[in-house]
Amino acid sequence: MSRPNQSNNNNSRNGNGNGAVGQNNDVYNIVLLIVDIVVLLIKFWLSIAEEIIKVFTSRPQSDVSGQFVLITGAGHGMGKEMALQYAAIGAKVICWDVNEQTNAQTVKDIKQAGGTAYGYVCNVVKREDIIELAGRMRKEHGFISVVVNNAGIMPCHPLLEHTEQETRLMYDINVLAHFWIIQAFLPDMIERNEGSFVALSSCAGLFGLPNLVPYCGTKFAVRGYMAALAEELRQKNPQNNIKLTTIYPYMIDTGLCKNPRYRFPNLFKLIAPQAAAASIIEAQRQGLEEASIPRHYVTVEKLARLIPKKALRLINDFLDTGVDTDKI
Numbered sequence: 001m002s003r004p005n006q007s008n009n010n011n012s013r014n015g016n017g018n019g020a021v022g023q024n025n026d027v028y029n030i031v032l033l034i035v036d037i038v039v040l041l042i043k044f045w046l047s048i049a050e051e052i053i054k055v056f057t058s059r060p061q062s063d064v065s066g067q068f069v070l071i072t073g074a075g076h077g078m079g080k081e082m083a084l085q086y087a088a089i090g091a092k093v094i095c096w097d098v099n100e101q102t103n104a105q106t107v108k109d110i111k112q113a114g115g116t117a118y119g120y121v122c123n124v125v126k127r128e129d130i131i132e133l134a135g136r137m138r139k140e141h142g143f144i145s146v147v148v149n150n151a152g153i154m155p156c157h158p159l160l161e162h163t164e165q166e167t168r169l170m171y172d173i174n175v176l177a178h179f180w181i182i183q184a185f186l187p188d189m190i191e192r193n194e195g196s197f198v199a200l201s202s203c204a205g206l207f208g209l210p211n212l213v214p215y216c217g218t219k220f221a222v223r224g225y226m227a228a229l230a231e232e233l234r235q236k237n238p239q240n241n242i243k244l245t246t247i248y249p250y251m252i253d254t255g256l257c258k259n260p261r262y263r264f265p266n267l268f269k270l271i272a273p274q275a276a277a278a279s280i281i282e283a284q285r286q287g288l289e290e291a292s293i294p295r296h297y298v299t300v301e302k303l304a305r306l307i308p309k310k311a312l313r314l315i316n317d318f319l320d321t322g323v324d325t326d327k328i
């Protein structure tokens with residue numbers, strides 16, 4: 001609905017126009033505002049009802065069979081497990097890793113199990129290499145439907161013991177590489193208005209943890225840029241169909257987390273990488289915007305924000321769970 005011109009409105013109030021027309025315009029604007037508010041309230045409560053229903057119903061999962069899924073850090077840990085599991089459900093998996101040997105082993109394992117996989121050595125720190133490799137992917141494979149920004153490192157010690165080199169490297173791999181990869185693959189997705197990006201954040205992207213100050217910074221950054229990109233895509237195209245999924249795993253048994261500490265090991269035990277990979281794939285296929293592993297941690301984080309910091313610290317001290325320095 002077009003709204004009456006504001007300057008005409010002002011003119012009429014200033015006595016330069018017809019006073020009755022000005023009053024009509026004011027009434028019209030108020031009616032429009034009331035309609036806008038009513039529509040907003042209806043849509044607001046409908047979307048809340050929709051989300052509540054989704055909690056109690058199983059969400060459909062998109063079909064990835066025959067589609068290309070690119071995973072960084074596919075040579076080990078969750079990246080490797082995701083590669084195996086995506087291939088097992090029929091996806092053609094493209095494995096990127098800086099480690100040629102372990103990456104080749106993942107490809108071999110997939111092929112031996114009857115799946116389709118392609119391996120490429122890529123140090124995701126090198127922007128030029130990513131751009132060149134993305135061009136090759138386009139030529140050799142065509143459209144890449146799912147891109148999983150998984151490769152990451154986690155030096156773990158007090159901030160004053162972090163060297164400049166390892167801190168910069170952590171930001172290069174855990175954050176900046178995601179930007180270069182998204183910039184390389186997003187234009188094709190925008191053109192087709194389809195595709196998914198998955199980004200590995202961490203529970204260290206939900207809560208601040210000792211010994212992980214720079215790492216937490218990288219994982220909060222992942223959370224921030226994914227949220228911002230989702231809004232950018234939505235505002236650019238209200239019918240946007242490109243899905244962004246941010247994953248917040250708790251401690252996974254891949255060896256990345258060298259010295260985990262728990263007071264209640266039965267409550268906070270390490271999660272198997274196979275289970276974590278299955279959970280990530282499910283979240284991507286369901287088109288979830290965010291998912292923690294275990295799933296309820298994102299809700300715990302939202303509730304924790306309502307609790308005063310002092311009270312929250314009492315709970316943290318009681319649970320006494322975290323990661324000790326990797327220098328012992």
Ligand SMILES: NC(=O)c1ccc[n+]([C@@H]2O[C@H](COP(=O)([O-])OP(=O)(O)OC[C@H]3O[C@@H](n4cnc5c(N)ncnc54)[C@H](O)[C@@H]3O)[C@@H](O)[C@H]2O)c1
Binds near residue numbers: 073097102252
């Ligand atoms: N393991 C955990 O407890 C845990 C918890 C939360 C989040 N995460 C995140 O999940 C992701 C995967 O973790 P993981 O435990 O499976 O890791 P991992 O150490 O088992 O495997 C990481 C893989 O990334 C590759 N890699 C490292 N640097 C690279 C580079 N510069 N270029 C290309 N590949 C590179 C490694 O060679 C390795 O194959 C990481 O982003 C990590 O921060 C892990």
